[in-house]
Each structure stands twice: as structure tokens, then as C-alpha cells.
Amino acid sequence: MPETKQAVVIASDHAGFQLKVELKQQLEALGFEALDLGTDSVGSVDYPDFADRLAAAIKEGRASKGVLVCGTGIGISMAANRHRHLRAAVVHDATTARLTRQHNDANVLCMGARITGADVAKDCLRVFLTTDFEGGRHENRVAKLGR
Ligand code: RB5
Numbered sequence: 619m620p621e622t623k624q625a626v627v628i629a630s631d632h633a634g635f636q637l638k639v640e641l642k643q644q645l646e647a648l649g650f651e652a653l654d655l656g657t658d659s660v661g662s663v664d665y666p667d668f669a670d671r672l673a674a675a676i677k678e679g680r681a682s683k684g685v686l687v688c689g690t691g692i693g694i695s696m697a698a699n700r701h702r703h704l705r706a707a708v709v710h711d712a713t714t715a716r717l718t719r720q721h722n723d724a725n726v727l728c729m730g731a732r733i734t735g736a737d738v739a740k741d742c743l744r745v746f747l748t749t750d751f752e753g754g755r756h757e758n759r760v761a762k763l764g765r
Contacts, residue, residue, distance in 0.1 A: 625681040626747070629655040629672045630731075631665040631694065634687025637731035637739055641685055644740045648747065653681060669697035672726065673704055684726045685743065691730035698726050702764055710734055715742040719749035723760045 626645055630638035635657055645652040655671040657663045665688045672684045684704075688694040691708040698706035706726035707718035710733065718724040727746045729739050751760075 623649060623651040625651040625653050627653045627655055627672050627675045627681045627684040628686075629668040629684070630657060630687035631663050631668055631689075632657055632660045633689035634694070634729075634731045635660050637729065637734075637736060638685075638687050640736045641687065641739060641743055644743055645685075648744060650747065665694040666697035669694050669701075669706075673698060673701035676725070677701075677703060682725060683747065686726055686728045687731055687739075688728075689730055689732040691728040691733065695726075695728035698728065705760070705763060709742050709746070711738060712741045712745045715745040716749050719746055720752045721756050722763075723751040723756070 628638055628642060642652040642654060655675060656668060669686055672686060676684055686694040686698055695706045695708045698704045704726050705722055705724045706728050707722060707724040708728045709715045709718060
């Protein structure tokens, strides 16, 4: 029987479109199913709409983790964090990607295509998806984020 691939949702605005294409390839190379929620071109769009799409997909249970890309990673993370069930972290390197999983139990990885090069972004993605939450002293703090 073929193993079911774990799904990861991914979305971006126009500024993040090209990096999203590369990150989708990386997801597939790592053995995940990439559920692409757009945008589909470099035509101008509004990043909150794509954070909202990703929030809905995670709420529906289509995936437990997501990836968002905009120009800086900042705007789209702000939009994502308006949703209580998301803990979205802007990361810039493998260390921040690892720590936000271990300490914050982040379920959405945000990156800026105008800030972070494709190779570093791919490292961040791999580390984010393969690092577990440490729990322990972080449990109570993370629970407070959902209040
Ligand atoms: C789009 O030009 C840009 O503002 C957006 O991608 C993002 O960087 C916002 O935070």
C-alpha cells in the first residue's frame, strides 16, 4: 500500500510567488504533498487574502502546517496571526526555524522573498518540518498565545 504523504499548505502574494514555486519543489523533494493556495502569478494581489486562505485550509484539516511568503514575510505573518489557531513565525535562517518549532510550536513558516535567498529558505523549510515542539516549560506559554 502506498504511504499517504503529509500535506503542507503553501501560499504567497505576488512578491513571494517565485520563491513559493521553489519551496513547492522542495516540499515535494522532501516527500510532502504541497497544497498550493496561490497566488499563481506575479500580478499584484493583497497578502492578507492569502493568509486567510491558508488559515481556512488549516482549520478545515487539510494540513496541520503551512508556509507563507511575501516580500518581507512580515505582512503575511501579521495577517496569519490574526487567526487564533495559527502561530506564524517570520524566520531568516535555520536557527530561527528550529527555535520557533521547539519553543513556540509554530505551525506556519513565513519568509520574505526580498530578504531571504532561495537556498536559505529551503533550509528553513526542511528544518521547520523536521523539528518537534519541546513542550515542557513552553507548553503553558504557547497555550497563552491562544487566549
Ligand atoms: C508587496 O509589495 C509587499 O508589500 C508585501 O509582499 C509584503 O512585503 C508586506 O509585508
